[in-house]
Amino acid sequence: MNNAYNHSEYIIRKKVFSIMGAKLHIYNSSEELVLYSQMKAFKLKEDIALYTDETMTKELLRIKARNVIDFSATYDVQDSETGEHLGSLRRKGLKSIVKDEWVLLDSRDTEIGLIKEDSTAMALLRRFITLIPQKYNIELGNTTFPAFRQNFNPFVTKIIADFSEDRKGLLDRRLGLAAGILLCAVEGKQE
Numbered sequence: 001m002n003n004a005y006n007h008s009e010y011i012i013r014k015k016v017f018s019i020m021g022a023k024l025h026i027y028n029s030s031e032e033l034v035l036y037s038q039m040k041a042f043k044l045k046e047d048i049a050l051y052t053d054e055t056m057t058k059e060l061l062r063i064k065a066r067n068v069i070d071f072s073a074t075y076d077v078q079d080s081e082t083g084e085h086l087g088s089l090r091r092k093g094l095k096s097i098v099k100d101e102w103v104l105l106d107s108r109d110t111e112i113g114l115i116k117e118d119s120t121a122m123a124l125l126r127r128f129i130t131l132i133p134q135k136y137n138i139e140l141g142n143t144t145f146p147a148f149r150q151n152f153n154p155f156v157t158k159i160i161a162d163f164s165e166d167r168k169g170l171l172d173r174r175l176g177l178a179a180g181i182l183l184c185a186v187e188g189k190q191e
Contacts, residue, residue, distance in 0.1 A: 002060055002081065004034040004052065005173040008164040012184045014157040024181060026050070035060065035177070039185065046075065048181060063178045077178040087112070087175050089182055100134065102179065113140040113171070115147070115179055136183065140170045148180055159184045
């Protein structure tokens with residue numbers, strides 16, 4: 001597995017104002033670039049390729065929507081180097097109106113966990129006061145741990161993906177990173 005996945009904390013940054021589309025930079029906790037993506041603007045079907053750097057010569061991971069514009073979209077995550085289907089993430093459409101929620105699926109589309117916004121009260125408040133950053137927990141079996149937190153900045157969407165509480169390594173880092181990227185890229189579109 002690539003060294004890009006050996007970290008317990010990542011910083012995912014998306015520059016909001018870009019004519020050619022959004023640029024995602026994924027850094028480790030030492031602020032070294034570990035992954036990069038340039039998403040095309042005005043796409044009806046999300047297809048996010050992650051590369052080792054800004055030259056975009058070596059693709060490591062691909063996140064692809066199964067359908068065109070879907071309220072409860074499912075995104076497949078594939079390791080580009082091996083071709084392995086790692087699993088999927090499905091947005092819970094109606095539930096996410098009040099409180100963002102995603103289902104984690106394994107490679108056979110079996111539910112293995114959930115990603116949920118931290119509290120219903122805060123989620124409702126965030127819908128009206130967008131300055132309040134979002135926080136998400138991951139639930140895998142009987143284990144729940146905080147994993148994603150957004151930092152507020154009107155020009156750059158920034159999510160900290162912290163997997164340090166996943167001491168047993170229950171979540172494949174590649175699937176976890178894909179979740180953080182979707183939270184940064186997709187959830188940000190609804191505000």
